[in-house]
Amino acid sequence: MAAETASQRRSEDLEPSAAKRLSAWLRGYSPLPGIPDELFDATGRPRGDWLSFLGDLAEYPEGEFKSRFDLATRHIRDTGVSYRVYGEETEQSWPLNPLPLILGQSEWRQIARGVEQRAELMEALLQDIYAGATLVEEGQLPAAALTGSIDFLPQMRGVKPPGGRYLQLYAADLGRGPDGRWWVLDDRTQAPSGAGYALENRLVLSRAYPNLYNAMNVERLAPFFDGFRKGLAGAADRADPRICLLTPGPFSETYFEQAHLARYLGFLLVEGDDLIARDGKVYVRTIAGLKRADVILRRVDADFIDPLELNSASRLGAPGLLAAIRAEGVAMLNMPGSGVVESKALLGFLPKLCRRLLGEDLRMPNIATWWCGQPQERALVEQNLDELVIAPAFNTPGENGALTRPGLMADLAPQAQADLRQRLTDRPGDLVGQEVVRLSTMPVLRDGRLEAAPFVLRVYAAWTPEGMKIMPGGFCRTSERPDARAISMGGDARTADVWVIDDKPVERISLLASQDDVKVRRILGHLPSRAADNLFWLGRYIERAEATLRLVRSLCTSLMDSESAVHTSGETLISLQQLLVDWGALDEKHLGAAALESARDALHDATAYGSVIFLVRGARRTAASMRERLSADFWTLLVNLESELAEGAQAPLSEAEALQQVESALQILAALAGLAQENMNRVAGWRFLDMGRRIERGINTCRVTRTFAHDGATPDDLDLLLDLADSQITYRARYLVGLALTPVRDMVMLDPFNTRSLAFQVETLKSHLAVLPSLLADGMLEEPSKILLPLATEVETTDARQLTPAAMQTFERTLLRLSGAVADRFFLQGAHAVPTVKLGGLA
Template sequence: MNFDQYELDDKFFDELFAEDGSPHPHNHHLHKHLTATSVEELESIQERVTRTFSSQSISFTLYGEDETQERIIPIDCIPRIIPSEEWDVLEAGLIQRIAALNKFIVDVYGPARILADGVIPIDHVRGCPQYRMEMQGVSIPLDVPVGICGTDLVRVGDGFRVLEDNLRVPSGVSYMIANRQATKTNFRELYRRYQVRDVEKYGTLLYETLREFDPNGSADPCIVLLTPGVFNAAFYEHMFLADEIGAELVEGRDLLVNDGFVYMRTTSGLRKVDVIYRRVDDDFLDPLFYRRDSILGVPGLMHAYRKGNVALVNAPGTGIADDKSIYAYVPDMIRYYLSEDPILQNVETYLCREPEDLEYTLDNLEQLVVKPVGGSGGYGLFIGADKTAAQRDAFSKQLREDPDNYIAQPILAISRAPCWIERNIEPRCVDLRPFILTGQESRLVGGAFCRIALPRGSLVVNSSQGGGAKDLWVVKN
C-alpha cells in the first residue's frame, strides 16, 4: 500500500505525517507496516474489524427528524498513535480540570464562594437549566459529584484544546474497549512492537471507583447500573459496563425506596443497594422531585440520596458544570480553586448573552460555529461556513431573540488521521474522549474513545451525527 493519493493540507495537523511528508517518529512502525500491506490485506482487516462489531451488535441509536435508526458504529481499522510524553501532559491536565470542576459543583450548591467573589456571574449559574435547587446543602460523598467524566479533546496546529466536559452521563467508553479488542487482534505484531498502554483494565478501575462511594464503606457493596432501558441510544454500553463491574443492570421499576433506603427486587427478596451508577438523566431520576411523568426513575430516590443512604454516581446537578456557557469559566475555576495555571486550554468562546460577544458573533457568523448552551451529541450546531447567506440571516434573527441560549466558537481545523476509505487511505478529522474516574483519587487508562468525521471535509465527529471510531494507541516514547 502506498500513500501517493494521501492529501496533506497545511491547515490541518496530520497525526501520521510531519509537514515535510515523513512520518512522525512515533509513527515509523505504523507507516512501515501499512506500506508493506497490500490493498487486499487491508480490506480484509477492515472487514474483520467491522464483522467484530456486527457480531457483537455494538450499536448506537441515531435520532432523526423522521425516524430513529439503530446502527453499528463504523470502526476504522487503522489505529491513531500518540506518544506517552504527549499523553502524560493530557492526563495531568485532565486530572487538574476535574479537580476544579468537582470543587466548583460542591461550592455552587454550598457556600457559593466563587459567585460571591465575582469570578462567575451569579445569573450564569442560577439561571442555568441544569442548576438543581434540590442539591442545595446536600452532602456529596467524598465531595466528588463527578465520579465519571468524559472530556472531548481536539488537536489544532499549536496543541490540544478542550472542546467540552461531559459530566452528567458520559458515554463511549465501551466503544473504546471494543475498538481495542478488534484492532489489536488484527495487528498483533504491530501492537506488541509498540508496547501499547492497556485500556481493558477500565472495568476494574471503574469498580474500584464506585466502591469508594459506598456510604457504609463495606468491602463488598451492592452496586447497580441504572439504565433507561433497551430503547436508550447507549443501551449496549450499559449492558457491557454492568458485566465489566459485576453489577446488576436495573431499570427504575426494579428498585424501590422504603424508610429512606433503596432496595433492589430479586427472586430471593429485597436487597439493599449502596451505590447506583446511573445512566438516567436528572429529569427522569425521581418523579417526586423532577418530572412527574417519568417512568424511568425511582420514586423517593432523591430522599434516600439526600439522607446519605445511597450514593449516586454521577450526582444530580452536575450538568451545571458542563453547560457550554459555564465551560468558558473553567480556566478561571482552576486558578480560583487550585491556584494553578490551566495545563489544557479551552477553545476561544463567545458568550452570546454578553452584548459585545453577540455583536461579534453576528458580524462573523460565517467563520464561527454556534452551539446551544445545553446541547450535546452534535445536535443543534450551526456551522456558519456550511450555510447560505439566507440561512445565516435567518439564524441571526434567532440569535438576537434568544442570545442566552448560545455560545460561539471559531471553526477549528482539527487534526486528521489516516483512515481506510473505499480501499484507500485518506485523512479524516478526529477527536479524543478520555475518561477520568474520580473517587478517593483520579484514575485514567492510557487510551480514549477516538471519533472520526467520516464524510470528506466534515468536522463533526459525533456518533449521533454519523461519525465513526478508531482505536487510540498510547505508546512508549
C-alpha cells in the same frame, strides 16, 4: 522530501513488497491544507510510531491484512455491537476503522496532565456551585450562567456527595488546534458515554493484529477500569456493595455499550422501574424481593431520574431517588446536578476560574467562547455573527425550532436566520458565539489507500482509591467529511481504537482479583424482576417459533415424500392450516389453499404476529434488552437466524428450498437450546428462560394433541402428531402394532420419560418452582405452586383411555393461568411497572 527520507529509512528493514506498499501509502496520503495531522508532523515528516505501525502492517501478505480485519470485525456483527442514531428506531452496526489513532508517550503525558487538571477544575467548580457559592457572591461567575441550565439542580445544594466527590467519571472531547496543541472541545460530566465502546474497539483490533499490538507496547485499558470499579465500590457504606448501572433502556442510543460495561465490570444493569426508593434507601426489585442498591452509576440525565421532584413525565427514574441521595442512603455517580458544568456558557469563564480555584493556568485551552448573557460579549457576537459558530448556551431541549446544535449563520435557511437574530434579541443568555475550529486529521484506510479524516478524541478520567487515573487511550470518532467541525455518531461517523505507545514493554494486566479479595459464594442470584420477565418471554418466543417451524416442516415434507402420510390433503391439511391461523401465522384466506403457499407465508409474513420471522424478531428484541445476561454465541445464533429468514423472504421458495430453510432454522434453535442447557449457570435467569419454554411447550402440546388426536382421528392425523412431538422413533420402537389413538395420546401427553410430553414439562416446572425463592415466611405455598401442584397430580394420575379433548383443554387453560401467576409473583407489578408488550396470541 522529509517524508520520502523517513519512508526510505523505514523501508530498509522491510521486504521489497512491503517497502513498496509503505511508500505508496505515504506518497498517496494528502493532509488537508493548513490542518494539523497525526501521521505527519508540522515539518512534513511521518511520526515515528505511525511509521513503525504502517511498516509492520505493510509486511502482511497482500490481502491478509484485509482478511484479518474482516475476520475480527465479524465479532461486531455476531455479538450485535451497535448504536442507535437519535430519533431512529433501528440499530446501526458499529463502524470501526482498521487503523488506530496512535499517540506517543511524550504527547500522551501532555494530554493526560491537561485532562487531569480539567477534571480537578470541574470537581472544584461543582464543589463551589453546590456547597459554598462563593464564585457567584464574588462576581467571578454570573448566577444566570448557572441557573439557566436545566442541569442545575437547586435540590442538590448542601447535599454531601458520596466520598466527597461529585464526579466519579469525567471525559473531555479533544482536538488539535491550528498551532498543533490539543484543545478541549466539550466537557462531559453528566454521564459520560463511550468507555464501553473503547473496550470493544480494543478487543477487535487486538484480535486483528495480535503480534503487532503486543510488539508496539500498547498500554492496557484494564488497570483504568479496575480502578474505576474500586472507586465506585469505595463510595458505598458497605464492604461488599451492590453496584447498579442505571440505563434509560433498550432504546437508548448507547444501550449496547451500557450492557457491555455492566457485564465487564460485574455491575447490575437496571432500569428506573427496577428501583424503588423507601425509607431513605434505594432497592432493586428482584424475584427474591427488594435488595438494597448501594451505588448507582447513572447513564440517565439528572432531570429524568426522579419524577417526584424533577421531570414529572419521566419513566426513566424512580420517585424518591433524590430524597434517598440526600439521606445518604445511596451513592449515585456522577452526582445529579453535575451536568451543569457541561454548559457552553461557562467556557469563557474557565481560564480565570482555574486560576481562582486551582491557582494555576489552564494547561489545555478550550475553544474561544463568548456567552451572550453579558452585554459586551453579546455585542462582540452580533458584530461577528457571520464569522462565529452560534451554539446553545445550555443543554436545553430545543422548542419551536430553537437552535439545538452549533452552526454557522450561513448554513441556516433565511427564516431560521431571522429566528436566530430574534432569539438573540429576546433571550441572548440562551446563546454563545464560538470560534470556528476545524478538526485535525488522522489516517484512515479506504479502498487500499490512506486518506486524512477529521477526528475527535474523548479521554476519560476516573477517581480511584489510588487517586485520579486517566484511561490510556479513549474513544475516537472520525468523519467521512473532510470539513467536519463536530462529530456525533451519525451516519457518516466511524470510530477508531486509540493506542498509547509506551517506551517500555507493557505488563499484561486484567481485572482478575487476588484470592484474598474475593469470598467464595454459591447463590441463586438476585435476579431483577425485569430481567426475569424478559428471560421468561424469550423462552416462550423461541419455543413458539420452533413449534411453528415444525408445523411448516410437515407441510413441506409431505409435498416431497410420497411414502409419508398425505398431510397436504383433506381434513388433515385443513386442521394443520387452521392451527397456523389460530396461532396468528396465517390469514384465514389460506384455509384450503396450497400447502406450499401456506408454508411460505407462515415462514416469512412479517405482518402476521405468529409467523416464524415475527416470532424470531420478537425474541431478538427481547434478548437485546438484556444483552449483559446472554453469551456472545447465543446472540450470534439468534441474529443469524433472523438474517436467514429475512434473506429467504426476498424471493419465492420452492418446496425443497422452503424445507431447507425450515431445517436450518430448527438446527439453529436446537443450538440455542443446547447453549441454554449446557452453557448457562443453573441460577435464576436460566430457570426463567426454561420455564418460559416449558410453559409454551406444554400449551402447544395440549393444543396440537386436541387438534390431531381427537376421538375421530385418522392415521394421518396421528402420524402428523408424532412428527410434531418428535416422537416417531420412540413410538415405533415401543409399539409394533402401528398407530393407535390411546398410546399416541399417552406418549404425547402423559409419558414422563418423553421430553416433549406435557407430563415432562409439568415435572420440570415443579423442579424450577421448588428452587426459586419464596416471599412467604410462613412456609405456605405461593400462587404458582398452588396452580401447578394439582395439575401435576392430575397429569400423573390420568389414564390415557380417559384423556378427552376437554381434559386437554383444561390442562391448557391451567398452564395459561400458571403463566399469569408466575408473572404476578415474579415480574414487575404495581403502579411503577411498565406493561411488557407481548406479541398477539402469546397469552
